[in-house]
Amino acid sequence: xxxTPSRHEPFPFGDFGPGPDAxxxxxxxxxxxxxxxxxxxxxxxxxxxxxxxxxxPDVDAAVARGLEMARQGASIVDVGGESTRPGAGAVSAxxxxxxxxxxxxxxxxxxxxxxxxxxxxxxVARRALDEGADMVNDISALRFDPAMAGLVADEDVPVVxxxxxxxxxxxxxxxxxxxxxxxxxxxxRERVAHAVKSGIGPERIVVDPGIGFGKGLEHNLALLRYLxxxxxxxxxxxxxxxxxxxxxxxxxxxxxxxPAGPGGRLEGSLAGAAAAVLAGAHMVRVHDxxxxxxxxxxxxxxxxxxxxxxxxxxx
Numbered sequence: 001x002x003x004t005p006s007r008h009e010p011f012p013f014g015d016f017g018p019g020p021d022a023x024x025x026x027x028x029x030x031x032x033x034x035x036x037x038x039x040x041x042x043x044x045x046x047x048x049x050x051x052x053x054x055x056x057p058d059v060d061a062a063v064a065r066g067l068e069m070a071r072q073g074a075s076i077v078d079v080g081g082e083s084t085r086p087g088a089g090a091v092s093a094x095x096x097x098x099x100x101x102x103x104x105x106x107x108x109x110x111x112x113x114x115x116x117x118x119x120x121x122x123x124v125a126r127r128a129l130d131e132g133a134d135m136v137n138d139i140s141a142l143r144f145d146p147a148m149a150g151l152v153a154d155e156d157v158p159v160v161x162x163x164x165x166x167x168x169x170x171x172x173x174x175x176x177x178x179x180x181x182x183x184x185x186x187x188x189r190e191r192v193a194h195a196v197k198s199g200i201g202p203e204r205i206v207v208d209p210g211i212g213f214g215k216g217l218e219h220n221l222a223l224l225r226y227l228x229x230x231x232x233x234x235x236x237x238x239x240x241x242x243x244x245x246x247x248x249x250x251x252x253x254x255x256x257x258x259p260a261g262p263g264g265r266l267e268g269s270l271a272g273a274a275a276a277v278l279a280g281a282h283m284v285r286v287h288d289x290x291x292x293x294x295x296x297x298x299x300x301x302x303x304x305x306x307x308x309x310x311x312x313x314x315x
Contacts (some may be wrong), residue, residue, distance in 0.1 A: 022236050022282050024158050024206065026114040026134035031283075033236055035304060037296045038283040040076040040116065042242065045099045046083045063106035066231075070113040072290040074285070077102050079128070080118030081117045084139055084213075086245075093123045100124065101131055108132030115162070129155050139164055139213065141191040142198070146256070146261060151305040153199030160193045160206045160238055165214025180219040181226045184209050189298035190232055193194035206283065208238040220246045224272065225280035240285035242269045242292075266291065271295045274299040 022033035031038050045062045062089060066077045081092045081099035096119065107115055117128035120140040124146065129136075135158040142149045143162065152159045163184045165175050177183050188207045196202055207230060209223045220241070230237050241247065247268035266288055273284045273292050277299035286292040 012195065019186065024135075024236065026158060026205070028112050028114050028132075028134055031114060033282040037277050037281060038075035038285055039073065039196060039289055039293050039296065040078050040238070040240075040285040041066070041074035041289045042240075042285060042287050043069065043071075043077055043079050043103070044083070045079065045081050045103050047215050059102040059106060062103045063110070066103065066115075067111055069289045070107075070111045070141065073293045074113060076114045076116050077107060077307045078116040078118050078137055078285060079107070079133070080137075080200050081124070082119065086168065086212075090168075093121050096121065096124050097127055101126060104128050104131045118143040118263075120148065122151045126151055126155075129157060134160050135159065139168075139210070141188070142195060143191075149198035149200065150197060152204075156204070158200070158204045158206060159195065159200060159271075160208050161195060161240075162208035163187050163210035168213075171278045175214045175216055175219065177219060179221050180215065184223060185229050185233065188230065192235060193235060206236045206238050207233055208240065208285075211239060211241045212244040213261060217246045217249055220244075224275055224279060227276060227281060231280055236282035238283040238285060239273075239281040241272045241276065242284075242286040242288065247272060270295040278303055 017080040024033065024038075036222055043062060043066045066079070069077055069095055079100050081096040100119075102116065104117065107113075114134040115132060116135045117125055117133040118137040118139075119125050119128070120138050122145045125133075125136045125138075136148070136152055137160040138148060140148075140161070140163045141163065142152075145158045165177075170172070190210070191203055192202070192207065195205055211220050211223060211229060224239070224241070226237070227237065243265040244262065247265045251265065251268050264279070269286065270291060273286060274295050277296050284292060284296060
């Protein structure tokens, strides 16, 4: 079975991959991705994240933002306490815990919406799960902390396995691939196998190609264009491209007099999210929940109609 298209031929719109079992069970209810894209809201409680670092300087502000995203329709709120932007340095587990635990606790007390903890540290994940988090979003795909796989298995919670070339500090220093689609798919296949071997149920696993994590512009575009290759892994696919720098590069090429920083990339983010849905994403991770939800519902409708022939009674 091929892991990528033959010389990257285009795929038609339509469902692929998990299909009817694209339902993620969590401790606070299911995340249903059967025929509709789930939206994961990004809640960074950091001083230096690329798009929203420092925007929520205290617990009350962060909790209020998480509750707002839940009201807007987020299927999951993803809480992170360490920036993983290009060039970012690591923070200690103690500092990360100080940032995320009060926010997870505050959200859990006030909303039933599932909460994800964005961390690669097992200690942070364990403490967050104890406070009411429902799943782990690990940018290292269980590689950076050898205790993480066992923790996820023991807690029996969902986990996101993401591809990254290198580490956040160095990942954007001349990333190179011979075939980025094939290499990312092969990496994620191996990490899914490792997770299952570690005792994590396959129905608990979500895969993420890691847009912007050790990828150049063309790598990101190729992964989005041929996202369906990841459907052969048989697990739901999460795509996170919201407000990332490659969108700014595209926008600046068409309007060089108006450079688009992270705050000016909403339109590009919405276009990218819709394209990801049409290519087969089951979940998108975003800063702008309300706007993205409206965009992806249109994309969902187009994808669902992909099998209908023009002029038929269903059109």
